[in-house]
Amino acid sequence: AQSVAQPEDQVNVAEGNPLTVKCTYSVSGNPYLFWYVQYPNRGLQFLLKYITGDNLVKGSYGFEAEFNKSQTSFHLKKPSALVSDSALYFCAVRDPNTGGFKTIFGAGTRLFVKA
């Protein structure tokens, strides 16, 4: 069955340090991969996506993500964390094997950046 796993409920990092939020998926073929961020009482905001091409993709607010096909992972990274990065992060996969490119979200990882 198709699934997305975010193994960490929460990630804590000090401001200025690098951060990584992990995501692995189980979808056959070549799925489309996304990261979204959610701030309190707001909808999801798109950060970045991988469709094809270079395994390292860059997105908004200095975030980047690395696609690893052999490990079926798409980890979100940032070289230097900011307190304002504290939010809830969701990994999502769109399955191109379904007619509507069905979207599956992970359970989310709360990022806490300490000043």
Next chain:
Amino acid sequence: EAGVAQSPRYKIIEKRQSVAFWCNPISGHATLYWYQQILGQGPKLLIQFQNNGVVDDSQLPKDRFSAERLKGVDSTLKIQPAKLEDSAVYLCASSATFLAGGDFETQYFGPGTRLLVL
């Protein structure tokens, strides 16, 4: 460019009552999605429209939930009757279509409607 609009932002009802949510997608976006996000979980797709046709409603509890997009633009999601477990945030999203070219993969979300069923 205006984003995805949703109303109301908050709703409190008692169980067995009915409720409706409204969504207006980004102009020109033919694909519209409704998601249910229960506290502590990721969004779950309830229904996906392509224009006014349903693409996927496999996870929609059809005995109590219904959705329509009659003119292919805005959409309404209804719950009747509501249960306690329906308490969640209901998110609407939209995306461009594959045939339109450009960025059809990315979904853009509205602020959501927070529903509390007592």
